[in-house]
Amino acid sequence: MKFFAFAATATLALAACSPSAPVADGVIVMESEYSVRTTLDRIEAEAESRGAQVFARIDHAAGAETTGVEMEPTGLVIFGNPALGTPLIAQSRTAGLDLPVRMLVWEDDDEVWLAYTDPGAIAARHAINSGDALDQMTEALDGFAREVTGND
Numbered sequence: 001m002k003f004f005a006f007a008a009t010a011t012l013a014l015a016a017c018s019p020s021a022p023v024a025d026g027v028i029v030m031e032s033e034y035s036v037r038t039t040l041d042r043i044e045a046e047a048e049s050r051g052a053q054v055f056a057r058i059d060h061a062a063g064a065e066t067t068g069v070e071m072e073p074t075g076l077v078i079f080g081n082p083a084l085g086t087p088l089i090a091q092s093r094t095a096g097l098d099l100p101v102r103m104l105v106w107e108d109d110d111e112v113w114l115a116y117t118d119p120g121a122i123a124a125r126h127a128i129n130s131g132d133a134l135d136q137m138t139e140a141l142d143g144f145a146r147e148v149t150g151n152d
Helices: 035-049 060-066 081-092 093-097 117-125 134-147
Strands: 003-006 029-031 053-059 073-080 101-108 111-117
Touching: 029 035, 029 060, 029 134, 035 101, 035 134, 053 060, 060 073, 060 101, 073 134, 081 093, 081 101, 081 117, 081 134, 101 134, 111 117, 111 134
Parallel strands: none
Antiparallel strands: 003 029, 029 111, 053 073, 073 101, 101 111
16 A cells, blocks of 8 residues: 655646656645546545535546547546535635545556645645634545545
8 A cells, every 4th residue: 555645846747647756736646456447436436425526527548549649547536525615615715726626546557546635735725724624624535535545
């Protein structure tokens, strides 16, 4: 089981790197025990079981294929729970740029990775006061990510 939380600065795009390479500030990366497709399916199922709404699922590899670019399986799920995210957006409307939550899953050298933005980084970026909503979101996303990747 591998789990990484990075706070170092980097300029590489997340989808193009693995946790052995620099990752963007405030991004949490975790290895998944499952394939990209299965991990994405697990994100959707777990979000729905927790009362969150799944807004979109994006297949980046399929998009790349339409431009003639070959990419390992890479996908993104956008989901949210208004009870957790709305108080943060109410404090700073620009938090809506980072919420609802996005989880990116990709394959790199036969390993599958899940990444999402640390809620603390979202709070810092948008000058949101730390509080119960932020603590709840941080705890919820950590447990959520561990569950869907098989790292619980």
